[in-house]
């Protein structure tokens with residue numbers, strides 16, 4: 001369990017994390033989402049003692065990181081990919097981490113196996129791909145068999161197989177009763193991975209709820225309409241008091257498509273019938289996590305763009 005109470009981090013004039021109250025529970029995968037610069041990495045770094053809170057506290061299993069006797073056995077973290085010395089082999093890197101944390105050597109073989117790196121254990125990490133480095137980082141996080149895991153953007157740069165692998169792994173780890181906090185920008189991926197979501201915006205908590213609740217709480221459902229009479233139909237739909245948009249981004253190429261919110265397929269069908277509009281498709285479309293996320297954090301993203309603050313951070 002991770003418990004954050006009034007957790008705050010200020011870097012000069014930037015309030016990176018703003019009075020965060022949060023409990024991350026065991027047995028479920030908690031997705032940690034938020035726009036660039038929302039404060040996800042800073043929060044994770046404070047949990048593992050890499051950053052000191054300006055105010056408030058971050059506890060792992062009820063204690064601050066600095067008070068943990070065997071930190072790696074209490075919490076494992078993947079925060080930075082390139083931590084292994086390029087001249088060391090994967091096995092040597094893990095052996096060094098194990099030795100300095102009084103973790104038995106046999107764990108090295110076990111975690112290499114878990115992350116699928118056994119065959120390349122004797123290779124220097126210099127030649128490792130990003131995906132292999134991610135796996136090695138996760139192996140290091142798992143070395144102490146910790147009940148709490150923090151993974152910052154673990155699917156970054158991974159191919160679809162790697163993404164699927166991470167998804168399966170974190171679900172297994174949570175299934176074993178561990179606390180798993182995983183940050184990502186890939187909403188669609190989180191929709192398949194997380195049970196619970198924590199959304200941050202400008203360092204503040206925007207949502208802390210089960211995945212299904214987050215999706216259904218935002219007013220997302222829409223009706224997809226395909227009609228060759230789009231230009232005639234769109235004003236009629238608007239005149240009826242409904243919101244009309246072009247199709248969803250991936251479908252924008254379809255010039256016949258409209259997305260209508262605030263009504264039902266039946267009402268749209270009736271309206272079309274009354275005005276001699278030809279319909280080629282009329283379908284209810286439930287919301288996605290991506291849309292819920294944008295709706296909940298939209299204001300935060302717009303604020304950043306309007307204020308022209310840099311959205312990049314330390315290298």
Ligand SMILES: Nc1ncnc2c1ncn2[C@@H]1O[C@H](COP(=O)(O)OP(=O)(O)OP(=O)(O)O)[C@@H](O)[C@H]1O
Pocket residue numbers: 011014015016017034035036037038039040041042043311312313314
């Ligand atoms: N070491 C630092 N010094 C100064 N400012 C920092 C530092 N680390 C983070 N920040 C700032 O704190 C804010 C939160 O950054 P953080 O990296 O925690 O966000 P994030 O949600 O992890 O973003 P991303 O998704 O881009 O990784 C940003 O405004 C960032 O510029």
